[in-house]
Amino acid sequence: MSTPVRVAICTAVSAVFLFPLVAMVIIAFTPRASLLDGGASLWSGDFTLENFRGLFDAFPVRRWFTNAVIVAGLTTVLSVVVNVLAGFALAKLRFRGNGVVLLLILSTLMVPTQAIMIPQFELVARLGLVGFFWAVILPSASTALGVFLARQFFVSFPDELMDAARVDGCGTFGAFLRVVLPNARPLLAVMTLLAFMTQWNDFLWPLITLRDPDLYTLPVSLRLLQTAYDTDYGGIMAMALLSCLPLVVLFVVLQRFFVAGLSRSGIR
Amino acid sequence: MSSTAVDAVDAATPQVERPRRRPPRHHRAGAAAWTMLAPNLLLLALFLFGPLLWAFAMSFQAKRSFGPGEWSGLDNFTRLLSDDVFWRALLNTAIFTVATVPVGVVLGLGLALLMNEAMPARGFFRTVVYLPIVLSTLVVSLVGLLLFDESIGIINGILEDVGLGDVAWQSDGRLAMTSVVLMTLWTRIGFSMLVYIAALQDVDPETIEAARVDGAGSFAVVRHVVVPALRPSTFFLVVVNMIWSFQVFDIVYVMTNGGPGYSTTMLVTYAYDEGFGPARNFGYGAAIGVVLFLITVVITLVQVRRGRAEVA
Numbered sequence: 001m002s003t004p005v006r007v008a009i010c011t012a013v014s015a016v017f018l019f020p021l022v023a024m025v026i027i028a029f030t031p032r033a034s035l036l037d038g039g040a041s042l043w044s045g046d047f048t049l050e051n052f053r054g055l056f057d058a059f060p061v062r063r064w065f066t067n068a069v070i071v072a073g074l075t076t077v078l079s080v081v082v083n084v085l086a087g088f089a090l091a092k093l094r095f096r097g098n099g100v101v102l103l104l105i106l107s108t109l110m111v112p113t114q115a116i117m118i119p120q121f122e123l124v125a126r127l128g129l130v131g132f133f134w135a136v137i138l139p140s141a142s143t144a145l146g147v148f149l150a151r152q153f154f155v156s157f158p159d160e161l162m163d164a165a166r167v168d169g170c171g172t173f174g175a176f177l178r179v180v181l182p183n184a185r186p187l188l189a190v191m192t193l194l195a196f197m198t199q200w201n202d203f204l205w206p207l208i209t210l211r212d213p214d215l216y217t218l219p220v221s222l223r224l225l226q227t228a229y230d231t232d233y234g235g236i237m238a239m240a241l242l243s244c245l246p247l248v249v250l251f252v253v254l255q256r257f258f259v260a261g262l263s264r265s266g267i268r
Numbered sequence: 269m270s271s272t273a274v275d276a277v278d279a280a281t282p283q284v285e286r287p288r289r290r291p292p293r294h295h296r297a298g299a300a301a302w303t304m305l306a307p308n309l310l311l312l313a314l315f316l317f318g319p320l321l322w323a324f325a326m327s328f329q330a331k332r333s334f335g336p337g338e339w340s341g342l343d344n345f346t347r348l349l350s351d352d353v354f355w356r357a358l359l360n361t362a363i364f365t366v367a368t369v370p371v372g373v374v375l376g377l378g379l380a381l382l383m384n385e386a387m388p389a390r391g392f393f394r395t396v397v398y399l400p401i402v403l404s405t406l407v408v409s410l411v412g413l414l415l416f417d418e419s420i421g422i423i424n425g426i427l428e429d430v431g432l433g434d435v436a437w438q439s440d441g442r443l444a445m446t447s448v449v450l451m452t453l454w455t456r457i458g459f460s461m462l463v464y465i466a467a468l469q470d471v472d473p474e475t476i477e478a479a480r481v482d483g484a485g486s487f488a489v490v491r492h493v494v495v496p497a498l499r500p501s502t503f504f505l506v507v508v509n510m511i512w513s514f515q516v517f518d519i520v521y522v523m524t525n526g527g528p529g530y531s532t533t534m535l536v537t538y539a540y541d542e543g544f545g546p547a548r549n550f551g552y553g554a555a556i557g558v559v560l561f562l563i564t565v566v567i568t569l570v571q572v573r574r575g576r577a578e579v580a
Contacts, residue, residue, distance in 0.1 A: 115557025263466030
C-alpha cells in the first residue's frame with residue numbers, strides 16, 4: 001500500500017475516532033437554548049461558558065476535584081506498593097505455590113465486580129468504612145494487571161545484579177530496596193499512571209460507598225449530575241470534559257509510559 | 269541522615285556476624301516471598317475472595333436485606349431456568365460478545381499494520397486511536413447518549429440535516445444494541461492496536477523478506493507470516509476482550525439501562541438490578557453473578573487450553 005493511501009485511510013479513521021470527543025467539547029460550550037430547539041447541533045455557531053459557570057455555581061466542583069485527587073493518589077501509592085512487592089516475589093523468589101498464587105491473582109480478572117457488590121458492601125459496612133475514602137481505596141489496591149505487569153518486568157531483570165547485592169551482604173529485602181527498585185523506575189512510572197487512571201475513572205463503587213455528596217470524586221458526581229440534569233447535555237458534557245481533562249492531558253504528555261506499560265501487558 | 273552517616277553506621281556494624289544470625293537461604297527465600305505477597309493477598313482475600321464466596325453462599329439463600337438470609341437450597345437456580353429475562357440477558361451478552369470481540373481485535377490488527385510503517389503524522393494518528401482508553405466508561409457512555417439520543421442527539425441531527433430523517437437508536441432494540449456495541453468498540457480498538465504494534469516490533473524482518481523474495485504479495489505475507497507470528501498477542505487479546513464483554517456493565521447501565529424493554533439487558537446489569545433495584549433480591553442477583561462467573565471460568569479455561577495447544 002502506498003504512503004498517500006495509508007495517510008488517507010488513517011485520516012479517515014482518526015476523524016471517526018475524534019468525532020465523539022469533538023462532539024463532547026463543542027456541546028460543552030454550546031448554550032442550553034440552542035441545544036433545546038432543534039436538537040444538539042455541532043454547527044450552531046454559538047459559544048458560551050455558561051455551562052461551566054452553572055456547574056461551579058451550583059456544585060462544589062473544586063471539592064470534588066480535590067477528593068478525586070486524594071482518593072486516586074492514595075490508591076495509587078498503596079496499589080503500586082502491594083503490586084510491585086507481589087510481582088517481584090512471583091518473578092524472582094523460589095517458593096512452593098508460586099504458580100498457584102499467580103494463577104489465583106490473575107483469576108480475579110474473571111470475577112464480575114458488580115455482581116459481588118452486595119457482599120462487598122456488607123463487608124465494608126461491617127468494617128465501618130462506609131462514608132470514608134478507605135471504602136474506595138482498600139478494595140481497589142490489589143489489581144491483577146498491576147501484579148502481572150510487575151512480574152513481567154522482573155522476570156527479565158538480570159539475576160547477576162541481585163546476586164552481586166547478596167554477595168555484598170544484602171538479604172532479599174536489602175537487594176530489593178537497594179538494587180531492584182532503583183532500576184525499576186520505568187515500571188513504577190507505568191504502574192503509577194495505570195493505577196491513577198483506573199481509580200480516577202471508577203464511579204459506581206464510590207457512588208455506593210461514599211454516600212455523602214461532599215465526599216464524591218469528580219467522576220462520581222458526573223453520574224449524580226446525569227440523573228439531575230437529565231437531557232441538559234451542555235451541563236453534562238461540561239462536567240464530562242472537566243472530569244476527563246486531567247487524564248487526557250496526562251496521557252498526551254506521558255504517552256510513551258502508558259504505551260510501554262499497556263503493551264507489555266500483552267507480550268508474554 | 270546523610271548518606272555518609274549511613275555509610276558510617278554500615279561500616280561500624282560488624283560484617284562477619286551478620287550472616288550467622290540468618291537461617292539458611294532456602295528457608296529465607298520462602299519467608300521473604302510470603303512476606304512480600306502478604307499485603308496483596310490479604311487485601312484480595314478480604315475484599316475479593318471473601319465477598320465472592322459470600323456471593324456463592326447468598327445464591328443458595330432467600331435474602332432480601334442486609335444481615336443473615338434464609339437457606340433456600342436450589343430455589344434461586346431453578347427460578348433462573350424458567351426466567352425469560354435471564355435467558356434474554358444470556359443471549360444478549362452472547363450477542364454483544366460476538367459483536368465486539370472479533371471486530372475489535374481484527375480492526376486493532378488492521379490499524380496496527382497500517383500505522384506500523386513510517387508515514388507523516390503517524391504519532392498523531394496513533395494518539396487519536398489510543399485516546400479513548402483513558403476515558404472513563406461513564407464519560408464514554410454519556411458521550412454515547414449525546415450521539416445516539418433519539419430526539420436531540422448529534423447523529424440524528426446530522427442525518428436530518430442531510431435529509432435522511434431520524435433513526436430509532438433508543439426505541440428499536442437492535443439499534444440500541446448497535447449503539448452500545450459501537451461505543452464499546454471505540455474504547456477497545458486502541459488497546460488491541462497498541463498490543464499488536466508492540467508485538468509487530470518482534471516479528472523477524474528476515475522472514476518477511478524471505479517470503480517476499482519467494483514472490484508472496486503483501487496480503488500473502490500478512491496472512492502467512494505476520495498473523496501466525498502474532499498468535500500469542502491474538503490469544504491474549506481474545507481472552508481479555510471476551511472477559512470484558514462477558515462483564516459489560518457501565519456502558520449499558522448508563523446508555524440504555526437494559527432497554528428498550530429487555531433488548532440490551534446483560535447478565536451483569538440484570539444481576540445488579542435484581543440486587544440493588546427495587547426488587548432487592550440479593551440471593552437471586554448473586555445466583556446470576558455466580559452463573560456468569562462460572563461461564564467465564566469455563567470459557568476462559570477452554571480458550572487457554574486451545575491457545576496452549578496452538579502455540580506449542
